Amino acid sequence: MGESRPLHAFATLPAASVCAAVAALLTALSGRYGYHRDELYFLVAADHPDWGYVDQPPLTPLIAKASSTVFGDSPAGLRVAGTLACVLLVLLVTAVARELGGDRRAQTLAAVCAATSTFVLAVGHMVSTATYDLVAWLAISWLFLRLLRSREPRWWVAVGAAVGVGVQNKYLVAMLVAALLIGLVVAGPRALLRSPWLGVGVAVAVLIAWPNLWWQEQNGWPQLTVAGGIVADDGTENRVLFVPQQLLFLSPLYVPVCVAGWLRLWRGPEVGWARAVAWAYPLLCLQVIGTGGKPYYALPLLLVLLAAGCVPALGWLGRGARRVRRGLFAGAVALTVAVSLAVALPVLPPGALGPIAAINPEQGEQVGWPELADAVAAGWQLVPAGERASSVVFAQNYGQAGALARYGPARGLPAPYSGHMSFADWGPPPDSATGRVLLLRQRGSGGGTGRYFRGCRQVGRVDNGEHLDNEEQGAAVLLCSGTTEPWSRLWPRLRHFY
Template structure:
């Protein structure tokens, strides 16, 4: 049974103030660089609504489409959805602190720490699956804490519903559920695992995710192929960087608060009912490391520990040498906010990210897409006008293709094709397209170009104009005489997932 004492009042005004400041900051910077490659892909996917895509469930593309439709076809309009998700996340972290006995001061501190975390600002800045995954994880964690504190097994239905919605965005929330159930089995109360309401919660989650599972089954479970490719390419690096990247993405200066939060959940009798969450975090880490997943996968549960640590942090601040302690803590908060702004948001000139690009390379992926399209348009002009109707623009990855969809029409380009991810499902070109092929290569590839296309020669190169070494800088634009076989025969071999 959970804590019987009533909860403190929700710190509505302080939390709303933090949310308003965060929303204003994100809004002010939302259009500073440009679209991220994933955002360009999501926008195209949103124009092809389906119950699933080869690399993700449908929620993020649908949100991207809705946000752009309602708030404007621009990076700023698209990112309103990300800003709102960030606001909801801050409120959820505040609610977690309250659930764990935090008063108004602890809740405010939790909101401030969440709002100044590097990862929270970075994913709140743009629309990505991680943006809504973070919200889903915090929602599941908060509802799970309500279940534990109240001892009422009917909360399993709400936990299942939140998990089901999260699964419609990204399957990673299943790792959280597994870790929480494991923590419950180890630390108790185990009676909640024997309740038939747990079965109802599982059924609720399955019912919500079922359309996507059906889609995946009908298409041969392509998302498993994508996940396997990610692990094969990056699994070892992810394992080596697991600890340092978690520290960098959260903020090194918040680590003591997280440690205090874990210790509090583990040994403080007042929140002993939540010990399962303390057990869940190492169980989650084992899952992520074992699967070779990206280090940030475990960060949402770290935010729960951060919220739990706000009560002991305030206790520490109230002890001897208060002025010194409070000064140190205020300095740490200020330094953390400054670091998070520089790493997580586009506050620096786009051509000078320096070491920040190594910590958060996603900033560099928001630069240079119009220039990339310019390079392709210049190559297209080399094709005689009479031949363009039967010619094709082919991009090697979804970021390139998404940029050409977004910026190409204004530059006289036709709709592009690509064999990457779900773009392969939206092709191939008709076999009647027997003319030339304008090929935008992915940097560092191209050895097999002659296998599919003939008489290729370089006619351009991508230059973002900022001397920024991102994934597309220096990519070659090739003009080919045509394909070696009809598109329909080539397409299965042109399809790729990574």
């Protein structure tokens, strides 16, 4: 196993320049389209602070609330936090390249490749659990590399702290921990596993994560139910799309750099101390495929391989026919930028999003929420004024409910109710709400929810005005005369996780 060499100076100015360019781009586009359904949900969740929610830990809603409070209650204000996370992510990828022996040129290349990849820009544009999950995974990977390179076991404490914070955002970090630890068992140096500092790191991780873990235990581990539903609904599709989506979300043109990075970690004598990470990537892929998880779960380690591959990539660029090679690589970066901008960021008119939404549905989920609230408000006007105090607006999913919570008050709508995800914990309506029910039905859901309401008739339909076929386009607005049973008895049956 090769010994590590002294680190090169950090490429401060080039990395800062890349970060400034990314921040400027994301800031300029942050107010286009509108909120994403998850962002609307996070904002409502933040108004119900708790140590956990049925589908996520509390960190992302807290960050969403803080960003909106400090920078403005708007999509642009909310997304400042996502922009800062993206900047931090680029710096971490740069630091990983440096940790693996990259000089200023290799670090700069790593920063450019990370900043132009589709997934990094996509999660930097929106506030999502994936935004901070990606940062947490890269921070853990960087700290783990420091641990391996220095063989200083006290780095376990920092690794544990990063893991604890990561768990407060998303439990997926457990997959990374498992892959890295197994890689360390296989490739060494195993002496690090015998250090008492590992126990200290585990204790720190558990201490930081404990409030949410306690909340989940007290509530019957609902997040496992949510995860099981995702696998049941999408597991087969996720397995089929695992390789294509990884290539697309990173960039197909960066794949040779990632392959070179993996080979370097696997057999390069100068980074032999990091071979555990070469083992970790296929181990992580096996976990994701085996559990039917989303393909992007493995992307953080792919970014580590990308950073590792920048040294051999520069070596390739410096060999024969350098002008041709550099031209090809510059063209690959330019093409990646063009594709990433179209797929990840709101650069196209909303009406032209159809083909893009087929690749990245999250783009389409930022369009049409005010129009949805308009359709519901028109239906609410059909409720007699004298009955409105005892009537209820019921949305079938958290995106609808979040949109109505955001845009409904300005349109004279009452606070919405929903049985979806944590909205079920913030209900039910009082049993005294015996009036009418304005039901916003999810498109393609059939009449499942409708059987709990009486005398329903369709009074409207959602139209985003852009002819964009997103999840809510064409959703039906129904006006019902009431419920079949009191709300308290119906609520357990109205609750759903997917």
